[in-house]
Amino acid sequence: MKTMREIKYLPLIIVSLFILGSCHKVEQLSAVPHIEYTSFTIFDTTDILGNTSKGGRLKFHFEDGDGDLGLDAPSASQTDSTDLFFTLYRKVGGIMVQAPDNDPLKPSAYRIPYLEKLGQNKILKGTISVTFLYLFYSPADTIRYDFYIEDRALNVSNVASTNEIVLSVNKTYK
Secondary structure, eight states: OHHHHHHHHHHHHHHHHHHHHHOOOOOOOOSSOEEEEEEEEEEEEEOTTSOEEEEEEEEEEEEETTOOOSBOSOOTTOSOOOOEEEEEEEEETTEEEEOOTTOTTSOOOBOOBOOOOOSSOOOEEEEEEEEEEESSOOTTOEEEEEEEEBOTTOOBOOOEEOOOEETTSOEEEO
16 A cells, blocks of 8 residues: 555656756846957958958857847938947057047947847847958058947947957967
8 A cells, every 4th residue: 555655646746846847047137238259360361352351250259138139220210320339459669559530440330130039038148250351451460459239228238358469460369
């Protein structure tokens, strides 16, 4: 009899353990996006006219707790269609100095495509890759970028920085 009673409760015990094991704490992140520099790669490439040039590829990790990154396609009523911002620094006399707005290596406006996660947990995490084309550079050019993102609620992330990048050397900077 005792053995039958133990067998009778075994399915109830298994189901209870399964339910308890499936309960886990929902991850929570700040609504303010966070970014981390991953790498920057310099490589040889060709522009659309067939001219030899240098290319650069920035990779960075992002997290956003409320999942409101990226912008819709620009419209006539939209005043700002940029959500990825860069500050260019050039090495001058051994010191990194902010480059002027008309510097030929200064990146133009960038936008992150509209991202949205369905379901109850809206947290977004991932890697963003941005490619640059350097048509006008000299072998002595050494640069650095500071960058940040802004979500649709206008929350501004932290500022991340690349390493110093020598444009004439094909290399991955981590």
